[in-house]
Amino acid sequence: MLRISAVSKTYPNGVRALQGIDLTIERGLFGLLGPNGAGKSTLMRILATLQTPDAGQLTFDGADVLADPRGHRRRLGYLPQDFGVYPGVSASELLDHLGVLKGLTDRRARREQVDALLQQTNLYAHRKKAVSGFSGGMRQRFGIAQALLGNPRMLIVDEPTAGLDPEERNRFHNLLSEVGENVVVLLSTHIVEDVRQLCPRMAILSGGRVLREGAPETLVAELKSRVWRRTVEKHEVAGHRASLNVLSTQLSGGKTALRVLAEASPGPGFERVSPDLEDVYFSALSGRTAS
Numbered sequence: 001m002l003r004i005s006a007v008s009k010t011y012p013n014g015v016r017a018l019q020g021i022d023l024t025i026e027r028g029l030f031g032l033l034g035p036n037g038a039g040k041s042t043l044m045r046i047l048a049t050l051q052t053p054d055a056g057q058l059t060f061d062g063a064d065v066l067a068d069p070r071g072h073r074r075r076l077g078y079l080p081q082d083f084g085v086y087p088g089v090s091a092s093e094l095l096d097h098l099g100v101l102k103g104l105t106d107r108r109a110r111r112e113q114v115d116a117l118l119q120q121t122n123l124y125a126h127r128k129k130a131v132s133g134f135s136g137g138m139r140q141r142f143g144i145a146q147a148l149l150g151n152p153r154m155l156i157v158d159e160p161t162a163g164l165d166p167e168e169r170n171r172f173h174n175l176l177s178e179v180g181e182n183v184v185v186l187l188s189t190h191i192v193e194d195v196r197q198l199c200p201r202m203a204i205l206s207g208g209r210v211l212r213e214g215a216p217e218t219l220v221a222e223l224k225s226r227v228w229r230r231t232v233e234k235h236e237v238a239g240h241r242a243s244l245n246v247l248s249t250q251l252s253g254g255k256t257a258l259r260v261l262a263e264a265s266p267g268p269g270f271e272r273v274s275p276d277l278e279d280v281y282f283s284a285l286s287g288r289t290a291s
């Protein structure tokens with residue numbers, strides 16, 4: 001279990017990227033959802049011991065992460081947002097090399113693990129090809145393979161599905177959820193759908209703070225009976241925005257579908273709809289949370 005207590009980070013330019021983060025994260029997939037600039041990458045880098053917080057504590061399975069970052073790194077796999085690879089080096093060679101860097105000194109055991117990871121990530125048939133020539137989806141799966149070297153107990157993946165086509169994304173999701181059966185997986189993303197499909201637990205982060213936390217279905221249930229929908233002409237949107245808690249707007253056949261948060265019907269033409277995780281996300285971001 002990962003416990004994050006009162007973690008804060010201010011950059012030298014004065015940006016308060018994290019302001020007192022408290023989270024407890026168990027085995028399985030945990031989704032960290034937030035817009036660009038929310039502080040997700042800062043938190044991921046702190047958890048990967050690549051940055052230190054100004055204040056706060058981190059423990060993983062009872063061990064103090066900040067007091068023993070090297071020990072933590074041995075238990076950790078990390079797929080950063082920008083994952084660079086050496087040009088021209090094959091998947092199998094690169095994974096072997098990264099295994100050496102990870103401290104897997106026994107050559108035979110390392111080879112076995114490299115092969116097993118290439119199988120698990122469906123890259124075995126491509127093991128002799130250069131990773132630099134891989135498609136986006138293959139590269140991300142390779143990223144998971146390298147993150148799993150050394151059998152980590154915690155995996156951090158930072159915005160892994162950005163830029164993947166639907167099929168690659170689906171394949172990547174299946175891989176992540178398989179991995180999540182055994183280890184703590186922290187998935188940082190701004191894609192609500194990723195969290196909805198994969199994560200039994202989640203938190204919404206914005207402005208360096210946790211706005212909401214819990215099981216997606218519980219957070220959705222909190223908005224029950226309070227989300228309303230109406231299709232309006234485009235020129236009417238601004239007026240509705242000024243008078244109602246508009247969660248989101250979506251174009252539909254040239255018109256605009258509004259989703260509004262309200263205790264009772266906001267007016268004629270509105271129908272009550274089932275809330276979804278996007279409603280939770282937008283209501284959290286706009287500060288119009290349940291209560």
Ligand SMILES: Nc1ncnc2c1ncn2[C@@H]1O[C@H](COP(=O)(O)OP(=O)(O)OP(=O)(O)O)[C@@H](O)[C@H]1O
Nearest residue numbers: 011013015017034035036037038039040041042043
């Ligand atoms: N090295 C840095 N120096 C100064 N400010 C930084 C630095 N890194 C991040 N920031 C700022 O800290 C805030 C949080 O950034 P962070 O990258 O953690 O957010 P994020 O949620 O991961 O967003 P993104 O999805 O865009 O990466 C932003 O305002 C960002 O501009």
